Amino acid sequence: MENVQNISITKLELNNGQVEGLPKNPRFIRDERYKALVKSIEDAPEMLRLRELLVVEHGSKFVVIGGNMRLRACKELGMETVPCKVLPADTPVAKLREYAIKDNNGFGEDDWDILANEWDAEELQDWGMELPMDWDVESSEDEIERKAREFQERMEAGEIDEDDEEYQEFLEKFKLKKTTDDCYTPAVVYEAVANWVSETYRIDRKHFERPFYPGGDYQKADYPKGCVVVDNPPFSILAEITRFYKKHNIRFFLFAPRISNLSVASSQGFTNLCVGAGITYDNGAIVPTSFITNIESDYIAKSSPSLYKAVTEANEKVQAGLHRQIPKYEYPNAVVTAAMLSKYSKYDVEYGVKFNECRYISELDAQKKVGKAIYAGGLLVSNDKAAEKAAAEKAAATQWPLSEREEKIIAELSQ
Numbered sequence: 486m487e488n489v490q491n492i493s494i495t496k497l498e499l500n501n502g503q504v505e506g507l508p509k510n511p512r513f514i515r516d517e518r519y520k521a522l523v524k525s526i527e528d529a530p531e532m533l534r535l536r537e538l539l540v541v542e543h544g545s546k547f548v549v550i551g552g553n554m555r556l557r558a559c560k561e562l563g564m565e566t567v568p569c570k571v572l573p574a575d576t577p578v579a580k581l582r583e584y585a586i587k588d589n590n591g592f593g594e595d596d597w598d599i600l601a602n603e604w605d606a607e608e609l610q611d612w613g614m615e616l617p618m619d620w621d622v623e624s625s626e627d628e629i630e631r632k633a634r635e636f637q638e639r640m641e642a643g644e645i646d647e648d649d650e651e652y653q654e655f656l657e658k659f660k661l662k663k664t665t666d667d668c669y670t671p672a673v674v675y676e677a678v679a680n681w682v683s684e685t686y687r688i689d690r691k692h693f694e695r696p697f698y699p700g701g702d703y704q705k706a707d708y709p710k711g712c713v714v715v716d717n718p719p720f721s722i723l724a725e726i727t728r729f730y731k732k733h734n735i736r737f738f739l740f741a742p743r744i745s746n747l748s749v750a751s752s753q754g755f756t757n758l759c760v761g762a763g764i765t766y767d768n769g770a771i772v773p774t775s776f777i778t779n780i781e782s783d784y785i786a787k788s789s790p791s792l793y794k795a796v797t798e799a800n801e802k803v804q805a806g807l808h809r810q811i812p813k814y815e816y817p818n819a820v821v822t823a824a825m826l827s828k829y830s831k832y833d834v835e836y837g838v839k840f841n842e843c844r845y846i847s848e849l850d851a852q853k854k855v856g857k858a859i860y861a862g863g864l865l866v867s868n869d870k871a872a873e874k875a876a877a878e879k880a881a882a883t884q885w886p887l888s889e890r891e892e893k894i895i896a897e898l899s900q
Contacts, residue, residue, distance in 0.1 A: 489537055491566040497538070498546045499553050500585065506578035507550075507585065523558045533559070537568040539584060541576060550584050561724045639860045644824035669699075669767040670717040670740065677799035678776075681792050682715050682738050686780050708735050713780065716740070720772075727753055727777065736780055740764075743773040755779050757786040762796040765803050817887050818871040819895055820849070822863040825874075836874060842867050842898065850888035865891060867898040 502509035526533065539551035547569065549556050559567050572581070639645045683690050695716045696706035703718070703726060717740035718726050730737045731753060743761045758776040765771050776792070816822070821838055829836050843866045848858040866874070887895070 488571050490569055490571055492540070492547055492569045492571075493566055494556075494560060494564055496546050497540065497556055497567065497569070498543070498548050499556060500548050500550060504541070504543055504548055504578070504581065507548075507581050522554060523561055526555065526558050527562055530564075534568050537570045539572065540569045541572045541581060542574050547571065550581055557721045560722055563724070563728070635860075639824065644822055644860055671765070671767055671799075671803045673802050674764055674796060674799045675717070677795040678738075678740075678792075679715050681795045682713070682780075685791075688713055688780075704729060708733070712736070713738060723777070724753070727755060727779075731755075731779065736778075738776060738778040738780055741775055741777045743775045754782075754785075756781050756784050758789045758792060759786055760789055760793045760796060762793050762800065764796065764800050816849075816859075816863070818875040819866055819868070819887065819891075820846075820859070820863050821866055821870070821874060822859060824860070838864055838866055838870055842870050844894060844898070849886075850891060851886050865894060865898075868895060869899070871895075 500507065500509055533555070537552075538549050538556060540547040540549050550572065556567065572584075636645070636649075645651075679690060679693060682688065682693075692709075692712050693715045694706070694708060694712045696703040696708075696714060697716045697718045708714075712735070714730065714735060714737040716737075720742050723739070723741055726739070727737070729735075741757075743759070756778050758778065760775045761773045762775075763771050764774045774796070776789075821843070826836065843864040845862060846859065846865050847862045852858055
């Protein structure tokens with residue numbers, strides 16, 4: 486049976502998948518809910534004894550099976566020990582997987598990307614976890630890519646645009662959940678910040694260090710004398726990081742979420758640059774970001790219009806790169822597709838084609854030459870029906886021309 490121990494927080498590790506057969510913790514907390522968890526533990530620390538962390542020994546450390554978010558909160562509050570239930574070392578990994586799901590508390594949200602790719606759906610259902618109704622347990626990355634290509638082809642063909650309801654539902658279904666600990670900085674944004682720090686504080690960039698990267702350990706990083714850490718750390722352990730740098734006399738200029746960095750700055754004696762510029766990070770999360778530093782010491786908090794401008798201009802470049810223009814094509818009015826008719830239904834447009842007014846086609850001759858086709862096929866209609874359709878059709882960027890052969894067919898249909 487498990488036993489309860491007060492374990493040093495330095496010997497506790499978050500579940501990052503280091504136990505063979507046990508995927509990393511699929512739970513995360515958004516900023517506001519994380520703040521609520523921290524406050525809950527701060528106001529009533531005795532609750533930790535009523536619901537200890539669930540851990541298993543792994544090498545010289547203990548991996549947290551249940552309570553990863555509570556551990557992060559305890560670290561931020563500066564606790565030295567945490568009550569833990571220690572599972573027997575010979576606990577089957579199948580049981581560890583089960584405990585990891587069943588023990589998750591109500592503060593967090595499930596990272597469906599981790600669950601879908603690293604956890605078994607049937608196991609999750611067996612353990613009583615309610616999966617999204619539209620979560621196909623057999624769906625795979627290949628299926629998602631196939632569906633994405635399908636939408637791309639339909640947009641290139643001009644049958645749908647980016648506002649199409651089905652396309653937006655697809656994006657929402659497979660959108661990666663955003664966590665502030667995965668907010669890796671776009672290069673153009675980092676360059677803007679680094680240049681600002683260098684110019685403002687007159688520090689050569691050759692002294693800058695970036696210890697925060699996937700799999701890195703900032704506490705074991707090499708910090709040459711006189712260096713300055715200019716980087717974007719995991720936001721959930723910001724207070725822990727700044728305490729470490731303060732203890733070891735390391736200068737830093739760190740990205741920080743706007744909603745929490747003032748408390749860190751005030752409690753530890755650092756300067757909070759209240760910028761609040763929205764940054765679109767590499768995982769798609771848009772986070773109002775400020776900065777915390779110990780390079781200057783006169784101010785606890787100050788505005789910085791020049792830094793705001795530098796970050797905002799850099800982020801506009803990031804945004805511009807995300808919104809790549811997809812070429813739009815317009816079919817001739819003599820071509821009718823199922824997608825077009827569906828659009829007419831949506832916008833209350835009555836339109837129909839009779840058997841003797843059309844001929845089914847899978848592609849236009851002009852498309853065939855460049856390896857394109859009409860998605861799901863279409864109808865080549867008479868001049869009268871083409872004229873009727875023209876009133877309902879939306880103009881687009883490029884129009885596929887009709888070949889002489891197709892013009893001849895239309896002429897025959899129009900006699």
